[in-house]
Amino acid sequence: MNNLILKVCTKVLFTPIILFGLYVQFHGDFGPGGGFQAGVIVAAAFILYAMVFGVDKCKIIMPTKLNFFLLVLGAFLYGFVGIVGLILGEPYLSYDLLGSTKQSGQHIGILLVEFGVGLTVCNVMICLFYSFANFKFGSNKND
């Protein structure tokens, strides 16, 4: 959409949206946020950018490979935090030993896990957008 207003305003909105996403990400345990929503918000910024400036330009900021790597990294982080507990002699997904106290351990654990989730969700969304962006609804009969 070659629209001046849209382009200029997207430029303005891009950065605050990402920041807001990160804000939601790291304030997850205080409000109704968390990695899931944060990921969606950050991804929304990228998707908006891609819609207005084109997928190719978006791929300069978020290359496909990096996107996939981050997607996997997020999931890996999620799993790995659990494994840390396992290696420290606790069952899987117990974060108690991550911090100095049980409370802080849980907190750090949840923060890390949420970050993994956010990373994954964000990149999944972007990945999905990349793959569907060029899907052209042709003159298909739809029923």
Place this chain on the structure above:
Amino acid sequence: MDLIIKNLPILIVITPLMFSLIVAVLPNQRHSWFLTNLASLLTLFFSILLGIEVSEKNLISYHLGNWPPPLGIEYIVDKVSIIPIFIIAVISCLASSFAHNFFTSEVYNNLISKTYSLWLLTIAGLMGLVTTADAFNLFVFLEISSLSAVALVAMGSKVDKKALVAGYNYLILGAIGATFYVIGVGLLYGVSGTLNMSDLSQKIPELGLNKSVIVAFTFMILGIMVKAAIFPLHIWLPNAYAYAPSPVSILLAATATKVAIYILARISFTIFGTSYDIYSFESLRYILLFLSICAMFAGTVMAIFEKDTKKLLAHSSVAQIGYIILGISLVTKAGIASSFIHLINHALIKAGLFMSVVAMSFYTFKRIDATSISGIGRQMPITFFAFIICALSLAGLPLTVGFISKLYLIKAAYMSEGIWLPFLILLSSALSLVYIWKLIEGLWYDVDKNNKLKIKELPEIYIPLLIITFLNIYFGIDAGLIINSSYNAAEALLNGIK
């Protein structure tokens, strides 16, 4: 080591899971393949350790994150679940060992690493499915495994674009099945307030006769029936198996439906076993019995008229699933044991058959048409030999595992239903000879129409193929292990019914 043993039930799930993530981002496909094998081997190793543990302890319960059930998620490995665990671990190991050449030729180059990743993800999903004791967690694993399986099926689109449609149909039906299941779980949760299976089994009888429970049971069973490809909900299966990349066909044919059947047994006996009398599920089991008989014949007839070899085998799987379900629907110790025997044996048989067919189709780079590509067996004698053994096993010849299955199934059927049921079983297995004969004749007798093609044996498939063939014979001769573990499983399952 102590750390490993303590965490075995979760290790068999997270090992493939974590490896699948690593494999996904590796640039080198050989490395991906290597890591996939490593993960499979590790999983197998853990499964063996688990098997030893279970034989000592009967039941291993693992609490995720130290939250005790019913609040936290519990993982349970007992004498029942160890059977599908072994099937998954062994088949994954064997099938991934020779997968590389197949994936290189059957999957788009940029997707190969992802295919391996999905492969491991499927394994992880299936393992989780088997081990979890939480009804909702089960749903999650159900979807993990079937979504990754769908993606794997669709990977076959380089060879034939039908793989995409097959994957799509698998996805839609699978999703409906899973949603049905989760509706059932929701209803149960609504009335009982718990998701833990053993907790559910204790709380459901306390509710007395409750409509929600009946509806929940129906929904759950219906959902799993889709996944288990029980007639007439099997329509996704033949195409999905046929158009998937070859190693995937093997993996799915040997594991996916088996695990779903295991879940079916778990739901019917572990969750609802205690309330069996209250709801008099007898009438329901006759429906299952009827469907399994339909499956036996429908699958066989479809296989007889099918030309594509992989699809033919898939249709035959539908029929074999019928046998397995038949055993479960008898609700006797002998019946369930026989169905577990066939569960194991059919995994061995179908894995062998698919492997040999796949090996034969490798150089032709297309599906083997039972009539058009003929005489291929002459060019690949070792593969053909393995094929013959597995086919005879499918036919139920003595000294193969197929015979043992049939024997115990018929015995169980006779003991609870009298002569008519064994008669039907025998009739359908006699019919199955038609397509087995058709295959053998096509592959061996027909004059070579494709002698222009340079077809050689595939050396890398020898070892897994011969191992499977050997297992087909070995467990046909020394059937004690399978029979005993199946009887143990049946006993453990029926403990639920009071």
Place this chain on the structure above:
Amino acid sequence: MIDSIINYSSIASLILGILFILIGSIGILRLPDVFSRIHASGMIDTAGTAFIILGMCLQSGISLITAKLIFIGIFIFFTSPITGHVTANLARKKGLKPITNNKGKTL
């Protein structure tokens, strides 16, 4: 005293906001074509949102909530003309002609 003033003004503000939203909704329903309706929609986005948010800000006093409410307000103020403009722009681009009395002047 101050509290009740704030409270009443908050209520007034909210009611005003609702009024504008209601009128905007009626406009969306009543006006003849998409271009005219954009004006009504603009009412909801500007006056309606502004008064409602003002009312809520007065309710919560100086706090994090107020900051967030203002943030929402700014966001809606910022995006409303974009969507309005892009919708109208697209409609024009696709050849939709507004109902006007000065037909000769239409571009």
Place this chain on the structure above:
Amino acid sequence: MSNEFYIYLCILTPLLAFFLTPFLNKTPNFRDILGPIGGLISFYCSIKIASLFLDGEELGFVFFQISESLSISFNINGLGVIFGLVASGLWILASIYTIGYMRGNKEKNQTRFFTFYSIAIFAAICIAYSGNLLTLFIFYEVLTFSTYPLVAHKQNNEARKAGRLYMGILVGTSIIFLLPAIVIVWVLTGNLDFTEGGLLKGYISMEYAPFLLALFAFGIGKAALMPFHKWLPAAMVAPTPVSALLHAVAVVKAGVFSMLVVITYVFGIDFLTETNASVWLIWVSSITLLLSSCIAISKDDLKARLAYSTISQLSYIVLGGAIATNIAVQGAAMHIVMHAVGKITLFFAAGAIYVATHLSKISDLNGLGKSMPLTFLAFFIGSLSIIGVPPMGGSWSKFYLMLGSVEKQYLFIIAVLCISTLLNVYYLLEVPAKAFFLEKKSNVQVTKHPLTTYPTFFAALLTIILFVYIEPLKEITNLIVGIGK
């Protein structure tokens, strides 16, 4: 030495021959001598086993256990002793004859041929000494698979087609009927062991017994009961020694042996008599008997005629079992031996004629008697034995069968037997009659191979010997039906 040793030795000798033969590809003389030597060893063991059996010793062992109630086991019973003797004894003769035939005919792939010949004998002996239905079935299938390469030996289209029919019918019937029958027996009784007096007694109700028997009767395709008889004439494309092996020694005898084992040790004669479960089988076998005799008359090809004769003779044995009286079963058991010796004589003769003249049509054999007197004399003697004329061995078995039917007062069986005997006379004696009494047609080159002539004649002599030396056989058959214990 323990008694089991003889069973092991008897079984393992042909197996050893099977393993050794491929390695002796380069030295045909060593390779070919393996057969007769192996035959001698096996035959010696069979005799030893027979004498031990007659002494009342219990012989048998479990080879291995598959599951609690399933095992591969060997156990000696009267029928097994008889079949073991036939199989191992005729192996000697057949192997000697085969050497002559193969060399005289300059066949290709001789090593492969001998390899599978040995494995077929191995399977036959295992069938003879098998202790339960499962073991019997397994070696029954091994026999089918091992004889397939023999049938399709020539590897031309005709041979392949015949091989396909052969495999199709034998494997098909065994899996579709026999295997379910075995499964049903196991399901009913939880056991598959051959038991004196019958395994099924008390486990199966009267109305189902005939059906189970039918599964067995049609499942044992090697007994060539109509309508599953087509494989036998089709398999005639094979070299003559194979035909001899198929028709006289191993395959068809394995079939009727299995039939008799099922009747005596699974159903039990008394049980069949009580329930009349086998009456329908009398009819089926009688019809097979007469029809195949009629077809035999219409065949001009010597081997095809012999094939239909075999079908008819097999039905005698099945008939004996179906009558299900002690004497009839004894007769049937004897007929296994008598027919084996008689028919192998005829086939040897036919092969000898083929090697010498390359003729296979009966109408072409006119006047050949003078150039091949010994061969045609042997053919004549063999024919008489099969017809049942004293002093040939075949007269005993027919006599017992007659006695059996009289005892049961099935008069129409006697009529059937009489008619069929007349037909036998016609279609068998036509050959020597034409050879001796008709004019020689044209110049037929006769190049005899000594190793084909003498075994033939020896086999003919054996039919006479069996007439005289019948006592041991009688004793064994008595033990089968439980007389004299």
Place this chain on the structure above:
Amino acid sequence: MINFKSIILFFLLLGFWLLMSGHYSILITSLGIISCALCVYLTIKANILDNEMLPLYFFPRLLQYTLWLIKEILISNIETAKVILFKTEDPELFTVKSSQASNEGKVTYANSITLTPGTVTTQINENVFEVHALTKSFGDDVRSSQMDKMVSWLEKGK
């Protein structure tokens, strides 16, 4: 490419974070700093850090303009409400010229037109705007180019 603009952006973002956060522990605050840095990095990488994105020179007169705009919006809201409720609309479509030099100025003008109910910018062609007005009087307001002058005044803040 850390320039003056990016530093300003960083502190603006940080201010935004601190305003919204409400939790001022070391962990969360340092995460905030990292987040702001990440945002700036992404902005630079996306190649959008320019005057269009952050028209710093608007800032001096921004407050005054905003207040004026709010006043305008209020008035036009009431007018539009009247039209919707009591009067019949008399829409017109016309073009006006804009006098802004920069893109950000034009966009501000166009958005201001749209933001005031009763008028919508439908198309922008260089410095010719096509505007849709609900009634003639709304159209006259735009044509009087008071708003155009205000935006140009805002733009000349540099």
Place this chain on the structure above:
Amino acid sequence: MINEIFGVWNYWIVFTLMMIGLYIVISKKSLLKKVVGLAIFQTSVFLLYITFGKIAGGTAPIITNNSEEIYSNPLPHVLILTAIVVGVATTALGLALIVRINKAYGSINEDEISAVDLVDYHEKFSEKKNK
């Protein structure tokens, strides 16, 4: 009274959504619409879970300082969140497949796809005949 009606209404809505979703999946020929139907079907389940989790007078299970607050049961919400993720994954995979199907077949209509398959089959068959 209101509560009861409300509860029953919830079930009705769940049921209606479920039926609409299933109907779309079954009856529509467009693969895309099927995925949409599936999504609706799955959404009905989320609603069902919410209904179970709702405690009368309870508020969202976000921890506040007020310890006397009655929270709705948080577990169903966690479950729904998981289920939503699964649902999104399913939809995404479905859409990805549709994109590829559209590329391969030039259509996302079920009938047209099977028509293409049929044509392919016949071409293959006639090729064989010609050889």
Place this chain on the structure above:
Amino acid sequence: MMFLAILFSISVCFLLILIRLIAGKTTYDRILAANSIGTIVVLAISIHGFYMGRPEFIDISIVYALINFIGTVAVLKLFDKGKLGDK
């Protein structure tokens, strides 16, 4: 109680716009209506938070506003180009 009344009035507005959404006429009408509904919902969520005494719900309304905006842009783009990808 006041917030409930406001919520109720907002629902009325919601329904009014919903009529336009369904009646539509042109696609742009529907998009416009959907966008306005989005705005209303954003406000409603905030007010609902106040009504429940849990103003933390505002975070959700921010996200909703964001999604509403991007969704509208996406739909508009889709109707413009037929796909979301290129410029």
